[in-house]
Amino acid sequence: MTPGHAIGIDLGGTNIKAALVDASGAITYKAATICQPERGAETVISEMAQICQDLLGKGSLSAEDVVGIGLGTPGPLDLTKGEIVRAANLPGWTAVPIRDRLQELTGMPVVLENDANAAAFGEFWAGAGGGCGDMVMLTLGTGVGSGVIVDGRLLHGHFQNAGELGHMIIVPEGLSCPCGQRGCLEQYSSAGAVARRAIAALQAGETGKLRAILGQAGTVSSRDVVEAALEGDPLCRRLWRETCLYLAIACVNIQHAFNPATVVLGGGLAEAAEFLLIPVREEFRQNRWRLMVDVPEIVLASLAYDAGVIGAAGLAWAAWRQRPPQ
């Protein structure tokens, strides 16, 4: 009998999220716990195995009812070895053989993928991707994460690190990025960058609605910038316009690189919804070429914070379908 579920896990620096996901991409049961990476990889992997058992229990299932586990984690990863090479938000973890350890503890096959790719696969499979095999997702959070789907599969490339579109250089010799480059997309169009740029402008003497918030709270968030822009604050409107312009230019470059049917925008900044989508589409329309109408649809993500677990489970389903019969 065909198993009816896969388990998807989204391992982050602060939370472990997991879900039992059926063959259509719908979540049957969810589970979550706090991640304490400082307790060591082995402890955290044991906790993940326990969550898998808990999910099986909730569904009254045994391991045979599940096609496998998909695991999304921060990277960089070595996908061949199934290792976390290192990860900024999992301090002290280096060369962790997380795939094989979780496999040993659970007795289920595990597919490892980086978290941004897993989220992109989730939107492709069961979200805003609309069932088309060629899709790019940008996750506009602290940075800009991304994943590229080509012909129904995640693009990895020779070094297994394709689709790092947050580090596409959009402004030559532009703002410095901690990655060592200058002018990266994520210095302009991430939630983190929007807040940082507002603070920098205020500290440089510009005025506006956010001055009071900065004075009281000591910081401002991208949400503050969006709200002030909505209320007509000139500084925030200018920053928002630039955010959307650079994002639209990134979409033009994505169009010419991958020619996808769909570009999906997710992450914290996408909570601005139409206030993000409409100007990005308009700037894209103004900045795109006229030679062909090979125009991707730019849409908002639809799975929100479940994209990671659903996508990870989808990768377990995909691996199961490709496995030779035994």
Next chain:
Amino acid sequence: MTPGHAIGIDLGGTNIKAALVDASGAITYKAATICQPERGAETVISEMAQICQDLLGKGSLSAEDVVGIGLGTPGPLDLTKGEIVRAANLPGWTAVPIRDRLQELTGMPVVLENDANAAAFGEFWAGAGGGCGDMVMLTLGTGVGSGVIVDGRLLHGHFQNAGELGHMIIVPEGLSCPCGQRGCLEQYSSAGAVARRAIAALQAGETGKLRAILGQAGTVSSRDVVEAALEGDPLCRRLWRETCLYLAIACVNIQHAFNPATVVLGGGLAEAAEFLLIPVREEFRQNRWRLMVDVPEIVLASLAYDAGVIGAAGLAWAAWRQRPPQ
């Protein structure tokens, strides 16, 4: 018995080039004739069929000794229908069913591909690609053509027009491109752009070695710019430095998009050889990220003007290998 050859054809606005190519990518016989697109598509297709017959004659071969014909043409193409939709340098040709007509006239299976992709496939298969499955080629000619190889196959994307990297926006709100965009790579780092930018600078009153050439010949070429830069002319050195910088930024963006093992530089500008390669590599080194060493090797193309026919033949070989046994 396995056939020993494929035919590769490179159809351009001024020439038809063709070759008999063996399974290793080596050319056995070549043929070429002038292309007169104004005489109509049907006439030109008949001439291509005649060239195929001539090549078979030179090799004392019959159609059964050949796996098929690969045909590279200007685009945009409809690969599903096997049609040239239209092409700037084939005036009057619209919706030309070139694949099926050539197939009917020759009795051999024909694979259609756009010319930049065919050249990229040639370098991948039998040139500078070095046998690695993930490669990007930039052809720096009148414009910037490109082709992307993912896992040993050309990337097409949903609209069959992926890898148009000459229209990657490198400078937001930069120089106008006939495509309707601003700041496209091909406005900075093509042979055509190098010449145009030199002329514009001279016409704006800048001085230098090229002023005499412009006065006498009424124009300057990218080769003139390279030679003057080699001789230390300040204007040409500045233009060349910018050309190499923007090309290096394109390589950074290619790295993060596709993560290829190799980026191959070809076309007229690549005739500058080390004078192009060394500064592009140096600018790439200075502008790339420090997070990972997922660094493509940047190399010069090795097949020169044969890349198109060899790549087209390679696509015929690839199609033959994928054909189900009869």
